[in-house]
Amino acid sequence: MQVTSVGHAGFRIDTKAGSILCDPWVTPAYFASWFPFPDNSDLDWAALGDVDYLYVSHLHKDHFDPVILRDHVRKDAVVLLPDYPVPDLRRELEKLGFHQFFETTDSVKHRVSGPKGDLDVMIIALRAPADGPIGDSGLVVSDGETVAFNMNDARPVDLDVLAADFGEIDVHMLQYSGAIWYPMVYDMPERAKYAFGVQKRQRQMDRCRQYIAQVGATWVVPSAGPPCFLDPELRDLNDDHGDPANIFPDQVVFLDQMASHGHTGGLLMIPGSTATFTGSELDSLHHPVSEDEVRAIFTTGKADYIAAYAERMAPVLAAEKASWAPADGEPLLAPLRELFEPIMSASDQICDGIGYPVELRIGPETVVLDFPKRTVREPISDEKFRYGFEIPAELVRTVVRDREPDWVNTIFLSTRFRAWRxxxxxxxxxxxxxxxxxxRIAYADGWFAEAHDDTASITLDGYEIQRRCPHLKADLSKFGVVEGNTLTCNLHGWQWNLDSGRCLTTKGHELRSQKL
Known part of the structure; x- marks a missing residue:
């Protein structure tokens, strides 16, 4: 099996039974805030796209790149389709011309037969509302000799199916770096923001190491990040100036942490790097540039590399910004009312869960999303808010113009906004x-309406607690960490007071617990 990095979470997996292109991404994402790091724009995308199979894990724009998929990937490639409750991913791929789909069942091993031979595949599909835009997934591939698990940025809660169906995993690709706007955009004291950043940086790497320990692969390829921020307004978000609170550490930072914890099987790959495996043996690892040049991209030459990258991509960034809607225009109250109020009226669980009005400052205009009353309105004099956002008007006008179904994975991941709570x-x-x-709202509201299973119990550090996390059902025997009377689920960093069962991260989501 040969694995080629095509950048970020993207890989091409070549076997005797066929080739699979996974999550190719080049086009700047999230209002041109994110670029792949390192630069992958000069790869031979026509050759990379000449494949037998296509796997797109989910619809995040750093995984689903419609330009690359439309222009460079064979349309008769068989799409390995995750088992999602809402068919948005299939619809978007069909719009691009893909027409052959192999529909998988969540966490079930399938044999895919093609003219070149048979492959065993499994797609672990995550289907909670918090997973991607209604879905995220990981792909397991076996050619009968080597088993690769491309987890990208999915966070599976149960990995026992891997050993049961595939035995030993040889190669494991997974996310270790940040992909969020917290805490950078929040209005809070700098000291608090620094402390939260340090905490988040370490927790996301701790979670990755927990996954590595669970999967037990011989070789580990850190991937799916970090993004690169080339807009001068966002350049400080890059981890190139020794900031311990930066949530976007790169591959070398994580590989050093792996090594410090005794794992020597980490592989550094950049776009164009190829690794060839026979079972658990690494036969070869080749980079498109010298080893010294590879290391310099991440260490001594990183700031210069990003500066040169930004200069090359300045016309691309300018073109992206030119495609945004103008900031000026008719007031947004009416179009936002037309957009949001039908969704509010169809989502009792979610609106009740929010529980208060939310302020949107959009340029000179302020709009209130009144979730208890299911209305969009103007603010009342001297009204106070528990949650609010300040978003540039051109971003809101663009998503309204484009009928964008997901502001989280457009506006919020762009980090081009401010928030307070x-x-x-x-x-x-x-x-x-x-x-x-x-x-989407019907599925999400129904998902929250279902009771989570809290019948099974485990014992952790002197407490009996429910085994499944009240947030997304993670197994707390694997992801739970107790410090004093505080439980942290390292899957997403949520916390509970074990003496009261109260969630410290958000309202609701109480935990069943008692001291032994």
Whole structure:
């Protein structure tokens, strides 16, 4: 098996039984905030796209690149389709001309037969509202000799199926770096923002190491990040100036951490790097440039590399910005009312979970999303808010113009906004912004309406607690960490007070626990 990095979470997997292109991404994402790092724009995309199979894990724009898929990937490639509750991914691929789909069943091993031979594949599909835009997934591939698990940025809660169906995993590709706007965009004291950044940087790498330990692969390829920020307004978000609170560490940072914890099987790959495996043996690893040049991209020459990259991509960034809607125009109250109010009226669980009005400052205009009353309105004099956002008008006008169903994976991941809140993170609010279609909101509201299974119990550090995390059902025997009377689920960093069962991260989501 030969694995070629094509940048970020993208890989091409070549076997005797066929080739699979996974998550190719080149076009700047999230209002041109994110670029792949290192630069992958000069790869031979026509050759890379001449494949037998295509796998797109989910619809995030750093995984689903319609330009590359439309222009460079064979349209008769068989799409390995995750088992999602809402068919948005299939619809978007069909719009691009793909017409052959192999529909998988979540966490079930399938044999895919083609003219070149048979491949065993499994797609672990995550289907909670918090997973991608209604879905994220990981792909397992076996050619009968080598088993690769491309987890990209999915966060599976149960990996026992891997050993049961595939035995030993030889190669494991997964996310270790940040892909979020927190805490950078929040209005909070700099000291607090620094502390939260340091904490998040370490927790995301700790979570990755937990996955590595669970999967137990011989070789590990850190991937799916970090993004590169080339807009001068965002350049400080790059981890190139020794900031321990930066949430976007690169591959070398994580590989050094792996090594410090005794794991020597980490592989550094850049766009164009190829690794050839026979079972658990690494036969070869080749880079498109020298080893010294590869290391310099991530270490001594990183700031210069990003500066040169930004200069090359300045025309691309300018063209992206020129495609945005003008900031000026008719007031946004009426179009936002038309967009949001039908979604509000169809989402009792989510609106009740939000529980208060939310302020949107959009240029000179302020609009209130009144979730308790299911209305969009103007603010009342001296009204106070527990949650609010300040978003450039051109971004809001663009997503309204384009009928974008997901503000989380457009506006919010761009980091081109500011936010403030009183109290904890509100998962329901971000779920609402992710589900701006009838299908999505119906699924998400129904998902929250279902009771989570909390019947099984485990013992951790002197407490008996429910085994499944109240957030997304992660197995707390694997992801739970107790410090004093505080439980942290390292899958997403949510916390609970074990003496009261109260969630410290957001309202609701109580945990069943008692001290032994």
């Amino acid at each position: 009183v109290g904890g993170y509100n998962e329901y609010l971000y779920t609402f912004f992710k589900c701006l279609t009838d299908e």
